[in-house]
Amino acid sequence: MNILFVLGTKAQFIKTIPMINYAITSKYSVTVVDLKQHPEKTISLISKINGEFTYLQFMENKKDIGTYLGLLKWTLQILFKIIFKKEKIFNNNLAIVHGDTLSTLLGAFLIRRNKGKLVLLEAGLGFPGIFKHFPESFIRLYVAKFSHYLIANGEDQINQLKTWGVKGNIIEISNNTIYDSLDLVGLEQIENKKEVVISIHRTENINNKENMKLLLNVISNIDDSYHVSWYLHIPTKNKLKSYDLINSNKLKNVDLFDLVPYDKFLNKLYNSKFVITDGDGVVEECYILGIPTLVWRYEHLDSNHLFGDESSLLLSEFNLEKSLDFFKNYKKIKTNRKIQNSSPSKEALDKLIESI
Known part of the structure; x- marks a missing residue:
């Protein structure tokens, strides 16, 4: 089975790399499709992916996008490529996007356009209305509506998805994958100023x-x-x-x-x-x-x-x-560090595969 991860921002790489690594160790064929929204920040994160996987650079971009004009140009370039070029690799395969960024929205469009099975990780986040916290709120709703599988943690997120009337399969996990992400980093307490x-x-x-x-x-x-x-x-x-x-x-x-x-x-x-x-x-x-x-x-x-x-x-x-x-x-x-005994990333992938 081929599992694709369509990512573009630093946060998306941070929160999905533990799931990518687990998919690789579980002997799935993994493809990372990079939309290049934050290429300067994500290059060091990609090195944290362990094992063999396919890396597909969806478009050429070497600089992090930090202006509205740059964001508009990048968006139009990706849309043009999605509309006019077919990507057979997605056909009937699981393809995962994360969160509520423009990369999430464009990734969802790319996957659905090419007949992939759209999976939204961290689905059902709070929704104050489409035009409040725009465009994040709009993206949360739109991508959830068109997802085949929605991975959420907690009753509030699941209830939000039900309120939206999503048609996809809702998968509940115990916690956010950020718990696994922190375990990738060697934290060292330093006596300092x-x-x-x-x-x-x-x-x-x-x-x-x-x-x-x-x-x-x-x-x-x-x-x-x-x-x-x-x-x-x-x-x-x-x-x-x-x-x-x-x-x-x-x-x-x-x-x-x-x-x-x-x-x-x-x-x-x-x-x-x-x-x-x-x-x-x-x-x-x-x-x-x-x-x-x-x-x-x-x-x-x-x-x-x-x-x-x-x-x-x-x-x-x-x-x-x-x-x-x-x-x-x-x-x-100030509190002590909170420890998660199980891996939310492992839980997410295992339950996703079980639900197919």
């Missing part, structure tokens, strides 16, 4: 100048005794420049860095006193690692119940007083 990590990239934040100014105001209140590192996504850096904020005096004690490889970044998180982020993936990682984290969002569609008891996360709601209180009391919400 009082480190703080910042990572912000969601469109509803970076496209709102007032929101970014408020964030900088919050950051400026971090005590000078902390060493603060902000790892900048390309769109975030571009927006800070366009708002004339990147040289703001409020960032005088903040070191700005480009993104670093996943292993290095995860070790930075692991050794942080606290983290400020708006990204779902980083939120999940900090929750599992038990790192106190200020989630820079007004709401979080908490399908995985990350904000319940024994959580190291605090939702900022863009509230200055709440954020400042977090800086004073973050130690109170």
